[in-house]
Amino acid sequence: MAGVPHLSARDGRMKMAPRVRFAPSPTGALHVGGARTALFNWLFARHHGGAFILRIEDTDRSRSTEESIEEIKAALRWLGLDWDEYYRETERFPLYQEAAERLLAEGKAYESEGAWWFRVPRPGETVVRDLLLGDVAYDHELIKDFVIRRSDGSFTYNFACAVDDADLRITHVIRANEHLNNTPRQILVYQALGLEPPKFAHLPMVLSRERAKLSKRHGATSVFEYRDLGFLPEALLNFLVRLGWSHGDQEIFSKEEMIALFDLKDVNVSAAVFDEEKLLWLNQHYLKVGDPERLGELLRGFLVKRGIVPPEEADSIPLAKLAKAIELFRERSKTLLELAEKAAFIFGPPERLEYDPKGVGSFLTPEKGPLLEGLASELAGLDEHEFKAPRLEEATRAYLARTGHQLKEIAQPCRVALTGKTEGPGLFETMEALGKEATIVRLRRGLELIHQGQEA
């Protein structure tokens, strides 16, 4: 594979497929800023038919953990960012050793106090030709000699990173702006080793609401935290792609569109604040257009997580019922977690329900008693298979017409009796989701509540 560039028929010049990498240090969870960097690299690779490489920068053994490596990989998989090649820096030790020895032998590095130091040539200047920022010049007087090999024999980031990028034939280093000041050092390493540096593109930072670097201190920051809060991967991806990149006025992008449209020239340079409100909106958007069965399967987990159904019962909930809940509540929920809470009354036992006292007080009043009673009897006459919204509405309206009442007179009392709440999906959809037994039981239970209220 190496050294077999394909020739572009058009201009006859070498045109190699780009090779980019995402190189996280495994010292914790994958946070959303890292995910955005990974996404841009992945999109760049996929758009150009290049390779997306995952390289774990674990040269600092004391801070790196296997757990973190697995979590980062799992988070990338959850987002659907697949990698073509995978490396761990700790497994590439001989590469760095050889390169470092060469620099030592050539006098481009020296040993002091057990560590090997890179000798920055002075006077001098290194210019970073950034694809996004333009040229950024660094005076060597401001760059101190830096350690390339620690006294314990391990290698430092700036050195290993450059050696790796060169060895893996990385063509474009796309990373967050916080690394810009490291770039001249890495270019120096390339030059000392007689290698051609890759192209660089430093992405604008993703900042927290407080306009500071993302940190665990304020709210959720990791990809999995958002997953556990009930966010969908496609929503998070869509949100992240719009942080620093745009395509005119378009806000909604499928993964395929992102790949087709992504271009470095549409990436901007100013830092972006992670605005959870917009993420919430996008998440609801994907909740609304997603496949109910797929979302229903996800809902199962949140019902358990929320303590709404015991773990051992979760598997026996029919997928159809879960999918129904999705369809009923997705227009009124921003996250799956919120949806699980709203739909809780459907999954609990028919006779048990938590009632909103205010709702009971204002709607389960004595004069509604006969109506509720009558409706319960009316609906009890329906067959199980007739418990579908259209048929329920038909039956209810017929009953209402016969008794000279209007729907709005009993809608809220019914809703409170059935769900315990004053808000929720359409009445008849709610009855259908509940099923005949629960509907009748709860309507009659509403009656009891009215009587109790009278006594009190």
Next chain:
RNA sequence: GUCCCCAUCGUCUAGAGGUCUAGGACGCCGGCCCUUCAAGCCGGGGACAGGGGUUCGAAUCCCCUUGGGGACGCCA
């Protein structure tokens, strides 16, 4: 403190010297719809940080100020 990056509505952004009395989206406010809450639809408020240049003409180019962020580790 030193160095580096950045600067359009609260937020994400469009804008690549005239088409800008600056467009879209989220959020916010109001209305419509309606069995509630949502969703949806319609409407509203809301920004080119400031000052100098350059130019016939600047949100767009240059400089300064201010503001924000980042980096200054034998962390990455």
